[in-house]
Amino acid sequence: MKKILLIMLLLLVSSCGSSAVSSETFDSLERLSFNELQTFIDEGQSGLIYFGWTEKCPDSTLMQKNYLYELVANEEGVRNNMWVVDLDVESPDSLMDKDLREPMTEQFGVKYGPTVLLIEDGEIVDMIEWTPLSADDKTAIPLETIETFFENSGYLE
Secondary structure (H helix, E strand, O other): OHHHHHHHHHHHHHHOOOOOOOOHHHHOOOEOOHHHHHHHHHOOOOEEEEEEOOOOOHHHHHHHHHHHHHHHHHOHHHHOOEEEEEHHHHOHHHHOOHHHHHHHHHHHOOOOOOEEEEEEOOEEEEEEEOOOOOOEOOOEOOHHHHHHHHHHHOOOO
């Protein structure tokens, strides 16, 4: 009887793990510097480019934790065609000083993070971007906007 109770207890404990998707798959996406992204564009490549302060920006981390982690983990087409420009590395001081974002805005059209670009054959053809006027408390960018963007991207399977 004790063995049965012990087995049931072990099964119960093992099934109570966190249902949240971890950041592991997202964290394994290749990071691009600004120069590497420019080469990506110049070479006529295609894909999804995520711009975000992956640790220091509350809005970027909201989008990552409440949408991108699961999307990247579950959608092979997205996972195999998404790169990350980690603004904590590429432009850390621009989080608090928007004047420092000017080169990024001029080069890639990105004013804020989080932002996702859809690039086809070296051309930026679509983007979604957080703005102070459209901020969402759960996903940073409104969920409907995110879902529509990814549905239209051609990378969902």
